[in-house]
Amino acid sequence: MKNSGYYSQFGGAYIPEILVPTFDELESAYLAAREDESFWQEYKDLMSTYSCRATPITRLDNLTEQLGGANIYVKREDLNHTGAHKANNVMGQGLLTRRMGKKRVIAETGAGQHGVATATMAAKFGFDCTIYMGAHDVARQRPNVFWMEQMGATVVAVTEGSQTLKDAINEAFRDWVSNMDDTHYVLGTACGPHPFPEMVSWFQSIIGIESREQMLARTGKLPERIYACVGGGSNAMGIFGGFLEDKNVELVGVEAGGRGRGRGQHAARLAYDDATIGVAQGYKTYFLQDNDGQMQDTHSVSAGLDYVGVSPILSHMHETKEVRFEAASDTEVVEAMQRTVRNEGLIPALESSHAFAQAYKEAPDMSSDEDILINMSGRADKDIFTVADAVHDPKWQQFIIDKAEAYRAEMQNG
Amino acid sequence: MANPTTLELAIRKAREKKDILLMTHIVLGYPNFDDSLRVVEDMVKAGVDLMELQIPFSEPMADGPVILKANSEALKAGATVEKSFAAAERINREFDIPFLFMTYYNILFCYGVDEFVSRCKSAGITGCIVPDLPPAEGQQYLDAMHAAEISPVHIFTPKTPESRMRHLSDNSTGMIYCVARKGVTGKDTAFSDDLSQYLQLCRRSTDLPLGVGFGVKSREDIDFLRGKVDIAVVGSETIRVMEQDGVGAVKGFIETLVA
Numbered sequence: 001m002k003n004s005g006y007y008s009q010f011g012g013a014y015i016p017e018i019l020v021p022t023f024d025e026l027e028s029a030y031l032a033a034r035e036d037e038s039f040w041q042e043y044k045d046l047m048s049t050y051s052c053r054a055t056p057i058t059r060l061d062n063l064t065e066q067l068g069g070a071n072i073y074v075k076r077e078d079l080n081h082t083g084a085h086k087a088n089n090v091m092g093q094g095l096l097t098r099r100m101g102k103k104r105v106i107a108e109t110g111a112g113q114h115g116v117a118t119a120t121m122a123a124k125f126g127f128d129c130t131i132y133m134g135a136h137d138v139a140r141q142r143p144n145v146f147w148m149e150q151m152g153a154t155v156v157a158v159t160e161g162s163q164t165l166k167d168a169i170n171e172a173f174r175d176w177v178s179n180m181d182d183t184h185y186v187l188g189t190a191c192g193p194h195p196f197p198e199m200v201s202w203f204q205s206i207i208g209i210e211s212r213e214q215m216l217a218r219t220g221k222l223p224e225r226i227y228a229c230v231g232g233g234s235n236a237m238g239i240f241g242g243f244l245e246d247k248n249v250e251l252v253g254v255e256a257g258g259r260g261r262g263r264g265q266h267a268a269r270l271a272y273d274d275a276t277i278g279v280a281q282g283y284k285t286y287f288l289q290d291n292d293g294q295m296q297d298t299h300s301v302s303a304g305l306d307y308v309g310v311s312p313i314l315s316h317m318h319e320t321k322e323v324r325f326e327a328a329s330d331t332e333v334v335e336a337m338q339r340t341v342r343n344e345g346l347i348p349a350l351e352s353s354h355a356f357a358q359a360y361k362e363a364p365d366m367s368s369d370e371d372i373l374i375n376m377s378g379r380a381d382k383d384i385f386t387v388a389d390a391v392h393d394p395k396w397q398q399f400i401i402d403k404a405e406a407y408r409a410e411m412q413n414g
Numbered sequence: 415m416a417n418p419t420t421l422e423l424a425i426r427k428a429r430e431k432k433d434i435l436l437m438t439h440i441v442l443g444y445p446n447f448d449d450s451l452r453v454v455e456d457m458v459k460a461g462v463d464l465m466e467l468q469i470p471f472s473e474p475m476a477d478g479p480v481i482l483k484a485n486s487e488a489l490k491a492g493a494t495v496e497k498s499f500a501a502a503e504r505i506n507r508e509f510d511i512p513f514l515f516m517t518y519y520n521i522l523f524c525y526g527v528d529e530f531v532s533r534c535k536s537a538g539i540t541g542c543i544v545p546d547l548p549p550a551e552g553q554q555y556l557d558a559m560h561a562a563e564i565s566p567v568h569i570f571t572p573k574t575p576e577s578r579m580r581h582l583s584d585n586s587t588g589m590i591y592c593v594a595r596k597g598v599t600g601k602d603t604a605f606s607d608d609l610s611q612y613l614q615l616c617r618r619s620t621d622l623p624l625g626v627g628f629g630v631k632s633r634e635d636i637d638f639l640r641g642k643v644d645i646a647v648v649g650s651e652t653i654r655v656m657e658q659d660g661v662g663a664v665k666g667f668i669e670t671l672v673a
Contacts, residue, residue: 018593279519294489
């Protein structure tokens, strides 16, 4: 193992000794794939035939007019198969798993998107699949659990710790230290030990590469600002990845502001000052932790952003000021989602709606010559239970009550 | 190679009288600090030769269900790093066997690595096991440990090639901790010919005393290890006994191992 994978002081590979040869193997396979041009072509072909790449860019005509400032464009990652950018990373790692000759994949999932994407990939490639999901998340994301199981995955409800994403990651690592010989761990975001942050960002950079070409073709210039929500940071790294050399493009990462500042109220590691540098889950970054280094509970209306750490590459870009970090509150996010649905007919996931909320705050202060691009990392219609709760829809509640009563009657009648 | 450390000398001295030593593992503050002290006392009286004291962490990635639960319960009951140091200090004052800390790197990192090591020194700790800190990431830790003459103990595994065993040994003092199998703590281990061969490789790769842990839980397991290594490490099983039969049952269990 080499001492690599650092982005200034962030990153590294703080892994148990038993996994050292596995990480060496993974890093070699990843570097070989990067050097092999046919691999990226194979990846692009797969994504254009199995998913919907290149995903289009949509101009928000109505909201641009209403807000009266910058022209608002949206990169449509929601049109990927399984409804989110997660598919990019997962299919890329699927190809890599096949190259390494492994037969089984495991993954963690918070909201369930990454779990569904991994189960989909496993079904397509013929891998066995186990998904670790916090018991708390299993309870609130049944529709995703349903699809994972339909696709043949085993879903393990993790009852340890806070029963959310970080605990699912720990549990996936515990599986991996037993089964590394035939198993690849498909980590879902640009976090974890090297080479995961770099590798996941590489697969996701397909978003930014397409976006740059599309915006140039569409408007004849690059956008002034780009907005992406940041949980672990993979969709942000993906879209930012196409514009890293373009110093006039401002990159804005939007974290989960939850109920506002204060430990336990949010999941904003970089926009607020509640997080400190630490080492957990195999890498060094900003964590929401106490003075002893114990991880703290986080809160967000969107399960996908509800995480204690953040990509080490983004922590680095925060310190170098290459990316500006903001936080959007739960209330702002739900409003931004409803506004987008009503005025444009697009249904951004609650995660993605963080980016929309911040863009809507800033667009009116910009001029009509300026363009902004929002990464719509996923769609919300598959999260209908969560969204219906977030918007407190009484008709939906009645529907669930009626449905439950019908099931109960059916069971009683045998 | 540097001079033998306090830990290595203590192990070699104890080995003059016994053909295999027993090391046990507790999580400090689980179920509370008073019980931790009582368990240490019982273990020392029952004949344990050295002990690992785990400072609880919220993300114990390398631990299985038993120790994982002990970590989170200890934290829920209010365990802190400062209280763990205070307990270790008292334990070292009262009992005359070597004590090691086991914890995860974030505990050291957040405390300050140099400050952590100097607190270990003043608490009388003779070695540390930090399972998520490979030597390549741990230069500051290694320098501080060597300067304080406390032993950084690294881990050999059945997946570790001989060349890396030598690298790990070069960065260790005191002893080497060999995990008997893949996986996390607290699951069953097959005490087989494969294990014997692996332990022979471990023996060839270092001059330091060897301890074997992961799945060691009975007199038979220890008999298997006798003559092959220096120390048998019983970890999760003592915690399991404590959970099933109470703190008072630990002494009787240890006596069945050393009798």
